[in-house]
Amino acid sequence: MSTTAEPQPMRELRTSQYLGYAGGDAANNLTFSMASMFLLLYYTDVVGIAAGAAGAILLVVRVFQAFTDLFAGQVVDRTNTRWGRFRPFFVFGGLPLMVLGVAIFSVPRGFSGGAALAYAAITYAVFGLTYSLVNIPFGSLASAMTQLPSERAKLSAARSIGSAVAIIALSFVVSPLIESSPDLQRSLTTVMVVLAVVGFALYFFLFATARETVQRDTTPVTLKDTIGQIRRNRPLVLLCASALCVLTGMFVVQTLQVYYARDVLRSANYVIVLTVVNTGGMFVTAPLVPRIVRAWGKRRGYVVAGSVAVVGGVGIALSPPSVPALAVVSFFVYGFGLAVLQSLMWALQADTVEYGEWKSRTRTEGSNYAALSFTRKVGQGFGGGLAAFGIGAGGYIAGSLTQTPVALDTIRVLTGAAPALFVGIGVLIMLAYPLTEQRFQTIVGDLAARRAGHAVPAGEPSEA
Helix, strand or coil: CCECCCCCCCCCCCHHHHHHHHHHHHHHHHHHHHHHHHHHHHHHHHHCCCHHHHHHHHHHHHHHHHHHHHHHHHHHHCCCECCECCHHHHHHCHHHHHHHHHHHCCCCCCCCHHHHHHHHHHHHHHHHHHHHHHHHHHHHHHHHHCCCHHHHHHHHHHHHHHHHHHHHHHHHHHHHHHHHCCCHHHHHHHHHHHHHHHHHHHHHHHHHHCCCCCCCECCCCCHHHHHHHHHHCHHHHHHHHHHHHHHHHHHHHHHHHHHHHHHHCCCCCHHHHHHHHHHCHHHHHCCHHHHHHHHHCHHHHHHHHHHHHHHHHHHHHHCCCCCHHHHHHHHHHHHHHHHHHHHHHHHHHHHHHHHHHHHHCCCCHHHHHHHHHHHHHHHHHHHHHHHHHHHHHCCCCCCCCCCCHHHHHHHHHHHHHHHHHHHHHHHHHHCCCCCCHHHHHHHHHHHHHHHCCCCCCCCCCCCC
């Protein structure tokens, strides 16, 4: 058996590695969250695509992107270079991804009808494939950098901060353009070009600072073997099911937040406020996540955080438009709970890599992360599609300065009720999650003994 690295030294990571990992997720979100937050609005109000047709593009393409995640996981698990398994993708995939980010917000002005639909669908699909080939290595990297639960929690917190910085920056830059730009198409293209430069620089910084140190088997596995391993990895299956529900609700909020601000609260500049209180919770929670893991464990912390997010969602749905302060507070409560939940989700996913290796004797970081990302992308598709179809059914009129009361109520209630319902279901699923902190430590010990040459049997299917 050959390996690509020396056995993992059980020590803390360097500050530059946390910063690099945070920068990597910031780069991801300069395109990913830009699309999640503003692409539907761009399609309906700038390009002129009907809400139902735009929703179909978001749903179909994002589900397609879920399958590209599985493809990317296979590519990653078969990669072995002198730079490592994951790091090369940030350099060689980062630049094309940023260029495609510009393309999806640059539908040619002369395109309308079928031509606009075709351009939107094709560019977004190619963007999704390229994003998978960068994001799957990024998400898989944490499990290759350390096996210490506290360090994985810190990496999860770091990526949450990086994501929050990017999302808040996008709200500050784009929201004023929606409110006052005389040529929104040109403004968005210019912004995306600038973001492309910044994003690629962040990917290069991640490449320069990250180190893959966890020992692994380099024996390639087939897609059939990978699917079989995922099916036998009960913690991963339950985490994926929960993630599907959580992300469905989360992307309804991300998609409709700009409509909620502009149409319900009567000013697109409220996007900045809602984004800061919603996403800004990640700054508050980031230092708390390692403490939550030490005090409660990941599963219990996940359940409590999800319950807090449910309360926030109910508050969003019930907040009257005449009292914006209540909506702002509700967005903060929702964002606070979701920030902890999201950080713990990534830490839990890294733990399932060890479980899968312990169970099958094969370590597949890329495929494990791809499985979680697959369900997240399906949730993104369902959430974006539900948002678009929902406002369409409620009578939303693209480009109109005045919406009907029914349309406004649909936007308000759907923005809050969706996360309350779907995150709540995700929390209930995680009550059955079997991988406790104590069990995980036992598994890590077994793996260390195997690598030292001691006879430790693989996990049996009946075990946790």
